[in-house]
Amino acid sequence: MDRGTRIAVLGAGLAGLTVAGLLQRAGFPVAVYEQSPSFSRIGAGIILGANVSKVLRRLDLEDAFAATGIRPDAFLSRAWDTGEQLYKLDFDAEREARFGGPFVNIHRADLHQLLQRPLAPGTIRFGHKLTGIEKRGDALALSFENGASAEADIAIGADGIRSITRELILGVEEPRFIGRSAPRAVFPASRIKGDPIDDCTKWWAPDRHTLAYYMTPDRNEVYVMAALPMARWDGDGSPVKGDRDEFIAAFDSAHPDLRRAAEAAEDVAVWPIYDRPRNDTWHKGRVVLMGDACHAVRPFMAAGGSAAIEDAAILSRCIAEFGDPATAFAHYTMVRIPRVADIQQISIANSWMHGPTETDWFFGYDACTVPLDRAIPEALCPNLQR
Ligand SMILES: Cc1cc2nc3c(=O)[nH]c(=O)nc-3n(C[C@H](O)[C@H](O)[C@H](O)COP(=O)(O)OP(=O)(O)OC[C@H]3O[C@@H](n4cnc5c(N)ncnc54)[C@H](O)[C@@H]3O)c2cc1C
Incomplete structure (x- = not known):
């Protein structure tokens, strides 16, 4: 052109x-x-x-x-x-x-x-x-x-x-709400108790999953995102402030390596998950x-x-x-x-x-x-x- x-x-x-x-x-x-x-x-x-x-x-x-x-x-x-x-x-x-x-x-x-x-x-x-x-x-x-x-x-x-x-x-x-919410937390890696986590892991359960990974070369900032079942979303598609205790409770049945990553979260924001056909x-x-x-x-x-x-x-x-x-x-x-x-x-x-x-x-x-x-x-x- x-x-x-x-x-x-x-x-x-x-x-x-x-x-x-x-x-x-x-x-x-x-x-x-x-x-x-x-x-x-x-x-x-x-x-x-x-x-x-x-x-x-x-x-x-x-x-x-x-x-x-x-x-x-x-x-x-x-x-x-x-x-x-x-x-x-x-x-x-x-x-x-x-x-x-x-x-x-x-x-x-x-x-x-x-x-x-x-x-x-x-x-x-x-x-x-x-x-x-x-x-x-x-x-x-x-x-x-x-x-x-x-x-x-x-x-x-x-x-x-x-x-x-x-x-x-x-x-x-x-857009189509897919019946999942995505609570997300970003926090300093130093908050995780015990050994460092792996660089990038997706944890799979039948009805939910989580991603946990570092975002910086010196591995000092961690991101944990879960996709959890949620019947409906009444908001407008924008994220809302999440509840840390509820977030951690979603990991009750999780392996200790995942639980300690989730427990390190400070602030949680919850995003509704949408897509389009x-x-x-x-x-x-x-x-x-x-x-x-x-x-x-x-x-x-x-x-x-x-x-x-x-x-x-x-x-x-x-x-x-x-x-x-x-x-x-x-x-x-x-x-x-x-x-x-x-x-x-x-x-x-x-x-x-x-x-x-x-x-x-x-x-x-x-x-x-x-x-x-x-x-x-x-x-x-x-x-x-x-
Ligand atoms: C929880 C979650 C995790 C994800 N993880 C990954 C991942 O790991 N890897 C990956 O590849 N993708 C991932 N994605 C998908 C990825 O975020 C999106 O596909 C990507 O951001 C799309 O980029 P975009 O530029 O099309 O849209 P956006 O990033 O949404 O950008 C749109 C821009 O347009 C602006 N805008 C909107 N309306 C107007 C208007 N009327 N006038 C002017 N400006 C306007 C907005 O402010 C915004 O800046 C994830 C998505 C979610 C929800």
Whole structure:
């Protein structure tokens, strides 16, 4: 596409920041509009693999990424009660070479900081909550809650699971509450009594699971997240303050290694878990969706953020390579939908790395080099020159 094409990215999450950085590198003028007034160090941890490292390499962030988070020595699956090892994926030099990059667990806020680095000063416009997008001739007119407006040639909806951009394309559809809550705690590792915990463990029970891992290279900050049954959620989707005693009680039947990690929690926040059923309409006219805005998955494969970052690589390549938005977006969706559909299915089944698992297709994927020329059905792109 013409490098003068003005691109508006809506939302400065993992998807929006990554796509903005890659598009600026490709020479496009990009503005990112973010509803929050600023970023703060709230939130929790995120597990990311070699498939993400390869994208961050293209932004010259790979080394800082691996040095800011922890490179866990392995991903362990253990039985909730007996502690039996169910599966182990070592993240040694051989695995890194095979998958083409490091595995990193990191605090989300640290990752956000990193993803802002490659952006030109002033790229992110904080306090800009998108309220509408209208066609104005060949361009788009964007309006924001603060009364501001802006013009762009392409709008990328990277505005998360409750995306307004998505509503403009698909109409209003509430996300699906999946009957699980996610109490989460972040605390200093020194609070854990006894031996240090393993770098990264998922503990499995029939009706619940927990992840416990370090987020920093010196193993001084721990993140524990549980997915517990919860019949209904009456809030609006935002997290609420949790009760520490209730949190610890959820681990009554747990193996001592897990219980002592949970008992170290100080403050607990409880997040409702939502996802969306699969939907294959990701673009309309000059507006396109990415990340949770088009494929919010339940966090049971720890892959929603990775998928958002992969989207950024493919979408930026398609915009750079193809001559018009319709063709670029058709190629983007043809490449992304089958892979994201697999991630959605595995996330729903909650089967990833429970036992022996073929992981090459996921971690070995390089979104910066996979071919973009998947066949586009006529119906998806009638004007495509064939
Ligand atoms: C408990 C939990 C654990 C998880 N763990 C992992 C993990 O380990 N690994 C992994 O890969 N994934 C994980 N995920 C999934 C991952 O967090 C998401 O898939 C990822 O954050 C999606 O990124 P995004 O940029 O699409 O959306 P978000 O990160 O939600 O970013 C959207 C941005 O858009 C902004 N915004 C929203 N509306 C507007 C508007 N109208 N105007 C302007 N800005 C707007 C928001 O403020 C936000 O900054 C987890 C999710 C949960 C809930």
